Amino acid sequence: MAPKSLHLFLFVCSRANINMPVLRTLSKVAKQALLVSQGCGCQPLTVAVRNISFSPRQVTSDASFHSVSFSETDHPKVLITGGLGQLGVGLAKVLRKRFGNNNVILSDIRKPPSHVFHSGPFIYSDILDYKNLREIVVNNRITWLVHYSALLSAVGEANVPLARAVNITGLHNILDIAAEHGLRLFVPSTIGAFGPTSPRNPTPDLCIQRPRTIYGVSKVHAELMGEYYHHRYGLDFRCLRYPGIISADSQPGGGTTDYAVQIFHDAIKTGKFECNLRPDTRLPMMYIDDCLRATVEIMESPVDTLSMRTYNINAMSFTPEELAQEVMKQLPDLEVSYDVDQVRQAIADSWPMNFDDDNARRDWGWKHDYDLPELVQTMFNYIGSETRLAQVN
């Protein structure tokens, strides 16, 4: 066993909250193993650790991939962190339909609205509280973890220390717990993981990634750490880089692509929309149903179809002007004005304009359903019916 592995082993024991006497015994065993292995060139630690039934974290660096496999009748037990944001409630609905209501637990640090609370299991979980997170995973026999907690691009720039804590320290907790308990882990990344020096039109899976936001930096970190844990410890890490996601029934949480959701609400309510990005700002976008389906599809993909662990996915790409024109086909009197927010504009100008998702399409059959016209029609149908319902009540 290499000294580096010994340090890691001891680190994991301490993170795993193993009590001191046990930790001391384990470290003694590990140190002896180190001495023996240095002498004879073999790797006895794996045996020593297996004999004392320790966690999967002692997998050697050339370990083959360990996936949690499920029989046809054995559904995964899913925990979604940050589940009360724009995407989590929708994902819980899709997964509950597939695996049963009680097999999908939503969690967040906020109070759930009553319709969410009554729709299925909800639990308080702060991803910065390692012990609490671990307890939830153990007590509920979680097998899949979907890690949605994050501060998005614009709010992240407004509070860098918090973004760093949630997006980086929180992720470390998630990775350790997932590796320790052999979970299949999904962490979304984003178009925001690229920067001004990346090729922007189109942006391939593998290219320069030098983002200029704390959000982007934390997401590149998540991609790299997840892939490292996969290669080093056999963690079943799966990651999709989402474009800007557009949804009708949930509000976005402080991103740069939020304008593409807001336009629908403002257009229907007031007939006016003030956009905080320049009219020619082109960004990749996707309707939420496509995003959630992609997430389920990659989680269910057989291991041998995944030639990579982090994939771009895309559906469409448009500017505020093009979106407004499509919206005006439904609401010809819509008045659109522009009042550019410099922070958001600078972020958008450093992000991909088009996303190359050929690898996802080739490897696990990714295919989007919604292009711009279908997106606009669907948003109007949904928000229009909600508004009519509110007027009746």
Ligand SMILES: NC(=O)C1=CN([C@@H]2O[C@H](COP(=O)(O)OP(=O)(O)OC[C@H]3O[C@@H](n4cnc5c(N)ncnc54)[C@H](O)[C@@H]3O)[C@@H](O)[C@H]2O)C=CC1
């Ligand atoms: N919505 C989008 O357009 C895109 C989203 N993504 C990623 O998808 C994931 C979900 O995104 P959204 O739902 O839009 O985000 P959101 O900002 O709407 O929701 C994030 C949730 O995380 C929770 N949270 C914050 N601190 C926490 C903590 N300490 N412990 C537990 N939860 C905490 C918040 O309460 C919030 O409900 C994020 O990781 C985001 O980076 C990626 C690309 C595009």
Ligand SMILES: CC(=O)[C@H](N)C(=O)O
């Ligand atoms: C594209 C994203 O990651 C998010 N919507 C944001 O704008 O920050």
